[in-house]
Amino acid sequence: MTKTVTILMATCAVLAGAAGVHVVLHAQAATGAGVYTDAQAKRGMPLYKEQCAACHGEDLRGNDIIPGLTGQMFTDNWQGKSRGDLYDKIQMTMPALNPGSLTPEQTTDLMALVLSVSKYPAGNTDLPSKVEALQQIKIDKP
Ligand code: HEC
Numbered sequence: 001m002t003k004t005v006t007i008l009m010a011t012c013a014v015l016a017g018a019a020g021v022h023v024v025l026h027a028q029a030a031t032g033a034g035v036y037t038d039a040q041a042k043r044g045m046p047l048y049k050e051q052c053a054a055c056h057g058e059d060l061r062g063n064d065i066i067p068g069l070t071g072q073m074f075t076d077n078w079q080g081k082s083r084g085d086l087y088d089k090i091q092m093t094m095p096a097l098n099p100g101s102l103t104p105e106q107t108t109d110l111m112a113l114v115l116s117v118s119k120y121p122a123g124n125t126d127l128p129s130k131v132e133a134l135q136q137i138k139i140d141k142p
Pocket of ligand 1: 048051052053054055056065066067068069073074077089090093094095096097102110
């Protein structure tokens, strides 16, 4: 009897532990928290100023004609899509006057900057510049 209870308790502890890990991983994948590094966002900054700010604004808020890359409208536009979709959009269509000119690393550095401006917490690993990996990361509210 005592033995069964001990085994049950041990099993519960293992299950609870596994559930905890799952919740953490899920939360990260869902919000984009911890999916980029501060260093990566810093690399994106000069590039943003040079290639994007003229249209999307120094503060990434856009204007009446050009959409912002932070704030409510941007979140609404991308909610439920993946980081891979956003990567494709930037890589294939931006900067609007010279699309396709960014390297994969430049595109993910810019995405890291966009995440940091919207206050998603940084982590220890760079946002990968492989679209397959980015497809796994869903976009959610910061
Ligand atoms: C010449 C002006 C111009 C420049 C420079 C420019 N963009 Fe854009 N961008 C636009 C316009 C106009 C749109 C809206 C039309 C569209 O989605 O293609 C847009 C849309 C976007 C979107 C989609 C926004 C949304 O809510 O759907 C992203 C992301 C984006 N730009 C990123 C960038 C990045 C990163 C750079 C710098 C590498 C950049 N853009 C440079 C004009 C520009």
